[in-house]
Each structure stands twice: as C-alpha cells, then as structure tokens.
Amino acid sequence: MYTARYGASIRKLVDKAITAKRTRYECPKCHKLKLGRKGTGIWACKSCDAVFAGGAYAFRSEAGEIAARMIAEYSKSS
Ligand SMILES: [Zn+2]
Structure with a gap:
C-alpha cells in the first residue's frame, strides 16, 4: 500500500x-x-x-461544493 513519508499530518491527509x-x-x-x-x-x-466530473480524490470535494453554490447563485440572478 502507498504511504507518504516524513510527517504524521501528511500521512493522515x-x-x-x-x-x-x-x-x-x-x-x-x-x-x-x-x-x-x-x-x-x-x-x-x-x-x-x-461519467461525471468530480473532485480529484472524492466525488464531492469542498472546493466543488463552493463552485456549485456559486454557479447556482449566478444562474439565479441572471
Ligand atoms: Zn449510474
């Protein structure tokens, strides 16, 4: 299995x-x-x-959620 070296916090991520x-x-x-x-x-x-576009390592990413919210906000106002 793949493990990152040098640092517990990096390994956790x-x-x-x-x-x-x-x-x-x-x-x-x-x-x-x-x-x-x-x-x-x-x-x-x-x-x-x-086939769907999603986050790099999870289907829903935090950045993706923010982008989706912004797109929803813009499409509402126009
Ligand atoms: Zn399906």
Missing part, C-alpha cells in the same frame, strides 16, 4: 484521500452505489456507464 478515492459513491443518474474513480476528477458509474 494521504490516508484520507486514498480512503475517499476507494469509496463507492451514489450515481446521480441511477442512484446506485456504483460510482467509481476512473482518473483524477473522473468518476464513472459501473451500472449505467455515466
């Missing part, structure tokens, strides 16, 4: 990222827990073959 990328997420299209990581930021559903 890496463990968190690896767990997040291995977790199966719910597909926004068919709502099955079949969404897996295909590459950095690419998530594909094993059931309906839908």
